[in-house]
Amino acid sequence: MKFNLEIISSKVPFVAFPLCNDQVCHAKLIQDIWKTDVRVNVSECGVMEIDEFNGCITIVMGDGEQWEELRRIVKKWSDLAKKSMNKYGT
Numbered sequence: 273m274k275f276n277l278e279i280i281s282s283k284v285p286f287v288a289f290p291l292c293n294d295q296v297c298h299a300k301l302i303q304d305i306w307k308t309d310v311r312v313n314v315s316e317c318g319v320m321e322i323d324e325f326n327g328c329i330t331i332v333m334g335d336g337e338q339w340e341e342l343r344r345i346v347k348k349w350s351d352l353a354k355k356s357m358n359k360y361g362t
Contacts, residue, residue, distance in 0.1 A: 281357070283350045285309050285342050287328045289320065308346050 279286055289312040290299040303311040310328040314320050331338050 280308060280346065280349045281353045283343075283346050285332050285346050287312060287325075287332055289325075306345075306349060308342070308349050310342070 286309050288295075288299040288302055288309055290296040299311045302309040310331050312320055312325055312328050314324075331342065333339075
């Protein structure tokens, strides 16, 4: 999960597109549990549709209600991550 700590500490939401193994678990955590990022969903055939990908990019780069909520949550996690990395952090 090191990659996620680096991303969170820099307050950058990202688009997850898991392909295999632990990527699927990480994508589940970041979207459904931590709610810090957006996950690209694939069709029943396992194909990523361009509209789905564009929608995720729009959310991460956009300025709507969903974007505001995403940025608020990312900031919260970033602050917690930075606090845990200070001299007396865990």
